[in-house]
Amino acid sequence: MPYPAGMRDGEALVGALRQAGDPAAVHALDHLFRHGADHELARINALALAQACGLGEDAVVGTLLHAARLGLVEMSWNVLCASCGGVLNANPSLRSVRGEPYRCAFCALDTEPVLDDTVEVSFAVSPRIRRIAAHDPASLPFWDYCRQVFFGTGVAFPEAEAFADLARTALLDAVALQPGERLILALRLPAEPLIVFDPVTHAAQLLDVAGEPTAERQDLALVYDGPRPAVGRTALRPGALRLTLENRGSERVLPGIFVAGEALNRLIGGRRAFLTAKRLLSNQTFRDIYRTETLAIDQRLKILSLTFLFTDLTGSTDLYERVGDLVAYDLVRAHFQRLTDVAAAHGGAVVKTIGDAVMATFPTPEQGLAAALAMRAAMRRLNAERPGEDLALKIGLHEGPCLAVQLNDRQDYFGQTVNIAARVQTLAASGTIFATGPVLGREAAAQLLARDGLDPRPHACTLKGIGSRIPVFELA
Template identity: 40%
Template sequence: MQAELGPGAISGVNVQTQAGFMLPVQGSPASKPARVRINYDGQRFTPAIATITPGAVIFEITNTGPRRGSLLLTNWPPEIVAMPVKPALEFEPYLSGGMLLTRQTFRRLFRSERVDEEEGLGVRQVTFLFTDLKGSTALYERLGDLNAYALVRQHFALLDAVAHRHAGAIVKTIGDAVMAAFSRPADAIAAAIDTLQEIGRFNREHGGPAIILKIGAHCGPSIAVTLNENIDYFGQTVNIAARVQSFADAGEICLTEALYTAPGVRELLATRDIVEFDAPLRGVEGSARVYRLIG
């Protein structure tokens, strides 16, 4: 493996066995990549050198132990090296399978990857965002099929860019509607708000027929499968998200209580006008609390 090292120190640790090493990174930068050979015998690392110069470094790790292992490398800056007590390392959560499925880049690059339809892949937490174009029938009548479809495609591209920007993915389009998936609830709400702002900007810049969206969202467990060569989702969470969208009016976002109380969501909506109401949701006994974001 190759890395670009700055002055300070480089440490390595096997996260399974906690075996580790540390080498100073000091001196004048080398003119060409330095090679650092390190042996791992299953219990300890043995570097072939005692210090490394800053710049490009190629690590050659030889594992002579009985099992495979992993190596985490950290390049410590001088100010951290000088501290008698080192600060705790903090890492973003690892990339789970559920998070990977909601990444637009993964869905585009690995379209051939399949999730067996007969089994499916259980995803513990996913947030679904449904959008629908209000007045689409009148739009087609007013502009004609070709012009209206061109406008709809522009709005699809806009939603695709917003979803990607907020770590989500467009799962599919259903007529003029869009279904998107997000791993984190707060990302879905940020995307919903951003979508309405982008649609408003689009309408102002084009000065033509307005695109008016209605948005609904819900979070919970789901089943992921490959259907029609694309990864799709099924289950009660999807059904409820679609149902909640039907309660939204022009330029509004409706979300369930499960989503409203999810981490980070209420903070995003702290300065927004929220109207609460109870509504029947298909498949849910009794009425459910729905939160409508207006304005």
């Protein structure tokens, strides 16, 4: 299927993408752009796409990032409700994400934007490549709007037939109200909690339906007058209700009356993996492309768990004296490239270099530990390629919470976890790796050490500038 007439940019842009992205991932994206259903292109879950196509996650993520740079897709940073997975705020960049809690009216819950799990990154096909229904969300029917606009890519909806059955049970009624319209619904309320929720303005009215059924008609009027996540609560009895809905806002609204029961839980309660902001910030392709465009100068966003790896190159001073600046510079650059390649291959990224040292981050401790072991092996190979050289790394690892910040015109990290990781690296001798208990405490880390026949040797150390002694382990 060719790209639609008037959108021939698609052919040229996919051609450019082939020069930058993973070939198999480019082929999968090209096929999706040409043949995918509209809803599949509204919010692309990079990890689900990789699984469906049998491709590596990092290859698909990297290719989507290049596609965003070229204009084939549009990237969105979505703040998610920690309970229902709804998108509380969609942003074209991370710098638009506020640090304070967001309100989910559907769940009556506040969610703090934490980069580990409540900020996702999704991709939508650009209209210059192919127009889809979600490019005009005001045209989407109720459930299409909910699935393609309100809920994030981490919600795993049931298959079509099961979804239809559950939707009939979970939803009493839903209407579309254009600006200025008013509608009256006659409903019979079951003895269950109900939610009148509009996924456009995020306004919700909780209906506490309890007690003895009433033969008298009950009345409730709801007015929609702007995009704010208002939450109200009304006590009603089972029986007849005349519900008056009025739209005084400037855009269409889609109020639906949900039964807050098992059917709704099964409808929207499924979960699947999605691309988190934390993972993307530790992606080497992302850091290479968006080096200075990630955060605002005064922005501080929380990460609950990130693994930091610090290295320092030993023997570099003697090297400069022995071979001269030019040769030594080439060697140091070669060492930086090897470490960057290793970090990327293990799902991490080099944040910065400081002299001969490297600071890298990884989403999980086991990824950081695997990278440390691979970096040590890479240096051995580099020395073998250049007889007479004996460059070695001192490596330190630590895992914990931190803040994502903007420092010196680039995205960086701040906090005690970063300080501890840097201090741990100073304990290491040439060719050794020092890691803290949080890094080695996971089963996956233990399996890595067993694979390599490594037996961590504990050290009780007082780190400079760190008040308490922490358990540190040497991997000689």
